[in-house]
Amino acid sequence: MGSGWRNAIDGPRAMRMTGGAAGNDMYSMINPNAALKIVDYGDIAIDQNSTERSVDHVREMVAEIARTGAIPIVIGGDHSLEYPNVAAAADVHGKGNVGVIHFDSHYDIGRGRVHLLDHGQPVYRVINEGHVRASDYIQVGLRARGPDLETFGWMRNKGMKYHTMVEVEKWGWDKVMARALKEARGSTKKLWISFDVDVLDPAFMPGTGTPVPGGLTMREAQPIMRNLCAENDIAGIDIVEVAPYLDTSYKTALNSNFLLNACLAGIAMRKKGLKPGYLNPVSVDHGLDSYYGKKN
Amino acid sequence: MARTPSLARCAAAALAIATLCGPAHAQASDPLATLSPEKKAFLSDPVMLTRFGLTAEKLQVALAGRSAADVDAYATALMAVVEDSKFKAGRDPSEIALNPQARGWNAGTTVRPKMFDKLKRDDGPFSLKRYQFQKGGIPTFADAPVAIRKEDLVAGKVEVAFVGVPLDFSSGWRDAKHAPMALRGMDGLVGADADGGVDPGLILSIADYGDLTPDYMAPDRGLDHIRAMIAEMASVGTIPFIVGGDHTVMFPDVAAMVDTYGAGKVALVQFDAHADADLNDAHMISDTQTLTRLMEQNLLRGSDVTLVGLRGRGADVATQKRLTDSGVRILSTAAVTERGWQAVTNDILSGLKGGPDNIFISFDMSVLDPGDAPASGRPVPGGISMREAIPMVRQLCAQTKVVGFDLLDAAPILDPTYVSRMSANYILHACLSGIAMRKTGMPVKTAKR
Numbered sequence: 244m245g246s247g248w249r250n251a252i253d254g255p256r257a258m259r260m261t262g263g264a265a266g267n268d269m270y271s272m273i274n275p276n277a278a279l280k281i282v283d284y285g286d287i288a289i290d291q292n293s294t295e296r297s298v299d300h301v302r303e304m305v306a307e308i309a310r311t312g313a314i315p316i317v318i319g320g321d322h323s324l325e326y327p328n329v330a331a332a333a334d335v336h337g338k339g340n341v342g343v344i345h346f347d348s349h350y351d352i353g354r355g356r357v358h359l360l361d362h363g364q365p366v367y368r369v370i371n372e373g374h375v376r377a378s379d380y381i382q383v384g385l386r387a388r389g390p391d392l393e394t395f396g397w398m399r400n401k402g403m404k405y406h407t408m409v410e411v412e413k414w415g416w417d418k419v420m421a422r423a424l425k426e427a428r429g430s431t432k433k434l435w436i437s438f439d440v441d442v443l444d445p446a447f448m449p450g451t452g453t454p455v456p457g458g459l460t461m462r463e464a465q466p467i468m469r470n471l472c473a474e475n476d477i478a479g480i481d482i483v484e485v486a487p488y489l490d491t492s493y494k495t496a497l498n499s500n501f502l503l504n505a506c507l508a509g510i511a512m513r514k515k516g517l518k519p520g521y522l523n524p525v526s527v528d529h530g531l532d533s534y535y536g537k538k539n
Numbered sequence: 540m541a542r543t544p545s546l547a548r549c550a551a552a553a554l555a556i557a558t559l560c561g562p563a564h565a566q567a568s569d570p571l572a573t574l575s576p577e578k579k580a581f582l583s584d585p586v587m588l589t590r591f592g593l594t595a596e597k598l599q600v601a602l603a604g605r606s607a608a609d610v611d612a613y614a615t616a617l618m619a620v621v622e623d624s625k626f627k628a629g630r631d632p633s634e635i636a637l638n639p640q641a642r643g644w645n646a647g648t649t650v651r652p653k654m655f656d657k658l659k660r661d662d663g664p665f666s667l668k669r670y671q672f673q674k675g676g677i678p679t680f681a682d683a684p685v686a687i688r689k690e691d692l693v694a695g696k697v698e699v700a701f702v703g704v705p706l707d708f709s710s711g712w713r714d715a716k717h718a719p720m721a722l723r724g725m726d727g728l729v730g731a732d733a734d735g736g737v738d739p740g741l742i743l744s745i746a747d748y749g750d751l752t753p754d755y756m757a758p759d760r761g762l763d764h765i766r767a768m769i770a771e772m773a774s775v776g777t778i779p780f781i782v783g784g785d786h787t788v789m790f791p792d793v794a795a796m797v798d799t800y801g802a803g804k805v806a807l808v809q810f811d812a813h814a815d816a817d818l819n820d821a822h823m824i825s826d827t828q829t830l831t832r833l834m835e836q837n838l839l840r841g842s843d844v845t846l847v848g849l850r851g852r853g854a855d856v857a858t859q860k861r862l863t864d865s866g867v868r869i870l871s872t873a874a875v876t877e878r879g880w881q882a883v884t885n886d887i888l889s890g891l892k893g894g895p896d897n898i899f900i901s902f903d904m905s906v907l908d909p910g911d912a913p914a915s916g917r918p919v920p921g922g923i924s925m926r927e928a929i930p931m932v933r934q935l936c937a938q939t940k941v942v943g944f945d946l947l948d949a950a951p952i953l954d955p956t957y958v959s960r961m962s963a964n965y966i967l968h969a970c971l972s973g974i975a976m977r978k979t980g981m982p983v984k985t986a987k988r
Binding site for chain 1: 667668669670673675676677678720721723724952955956957
């Protein structure tokens, strides 16, 4: 709805029809389809002319899935969906028991707008209604125009843990990833991953409603998704803002599916009791010598 | 080029050995005169010359002024090329080896045991929709419920079942394998037909029968399974709507109709810029020789075949003559342009009279102009428009007993827009609409001209 660059409506269709969200993950040598019981639960009804009127039903349906013990993976749709998704997780697991790690080029803490919810305001609403404590809220990849110094001040005062691309520029991705992963582990009981695909560079995700240059690469985004899902008790995941018609190629949908698969592999790793950061020793090294020193 | 120095040489020597120049001039007028009868016949055969991009005139130019030995060597070299390009026992394998030890030799076509339907669902098509009035959701053809077994078709009294055959060989630009999924995910196959006056989804019982499994490395190997599965669909009275896949798929489609209705009982109307009637390809089956194989195996007689929309490089003169001599009726794109779609449609219908009642329509996307369908594996400019194709298909499906329909060679990756996919779905919908009109007795509005 919100951005004006439409077509997130076709995100689910594009991801269903493009490969990538199935099969062996070479990093862990786990095929999530074999390790986990996964189903396609269809689409949840939306009023395409009213975000506000849509979210109650989304919240009920996501809660219905979570209540069965299944991990809801919600394919958007635009980012306003984060609000009913996280609210549903809080409905099921209890307010304050769910933390969020939010990947996005935008801060999405807009407030005081004419509409109470759009793709730029879900974070404010989630925190303001008390579903998630601000101190349990982690953001990664921010770089879009938007938050001014006063807003950053508001975020700091609330205790939000933001990680901008400025931080990545200064310290490098590995350090920032390690910091965000540590914060996620230290968060409350359950973790919701809200993944706006525009956190990636438009080279990888041209099909998105509000692209911002200078984003993450797939080689940066896949390991953090795999590790987050391997290290935390996942309450649910949303992948939002896939707008296939803005991409004349297959890559937005393919990359989105591979990110999802990285997370599914992580969930399967956790289920198998593999330690965080695990990489399969066979796929990581041919093993014919000790080039990297002591064998893993 | 060869003539000038040769003439100069002859002129220089003219005084000394004038008598020798005589035969040389005579040879320039017929360079083949000195050849053996066998070689002369070889270089006089227009079919053979065509293979080398030659005509009698071009040959004269190439050989003029050459010595008899040169001309002989030329003929010998061309004959050697012909021989070398032939199959030679002992040198050439006549079969492509396969690996019988392959663990999953038939894995692609092994049907899931029914006991795996854990919920013990009743037979019949089942909806993938959560909401009563939902549009979209999990994509299926025509938003139809899903059927996966013959029993589902029977229990649901399914009249039309869509089935994908994502075979992607084709002699053209690839990606037909993605057509079934792409068409499932595109609008245009649902709703009331404003021109036909019916909503086929309302009138007909329609199902999505999933995809059939081809062998992506060898079309020959998968065709028996496809043929058997489509024949199974037809055997319970369902009209299969097959979404290919390249035009190779027409072979198992039509063969399955003949298996079901009997030899001599099925007529084919093929919308296609190409005749697909090539001879002499090293492979036994491909999109360029589907019609050849169907006729060669006596699954169709020439008089059972109507080709609509032929144009471009779709068939040379000899191929067209071979086809028309055998009784094939060819209605070219030029005929549609000159006389209009209605007149050509009338011709198709009158041509079908007296022939078999069971009509199979094969619609290759190439028949459409690339403006309406750039995503065609073998696009040919100057095609018929959607404004012509829709009423033609609708009327044929309304006024004949269509027992099957295939839409082939839609190659979605070749069109970054939605246009080709939407065109393809509108063609499928036009036939659904015609079938629904026939069922309800709704009259066809024919054009005046």
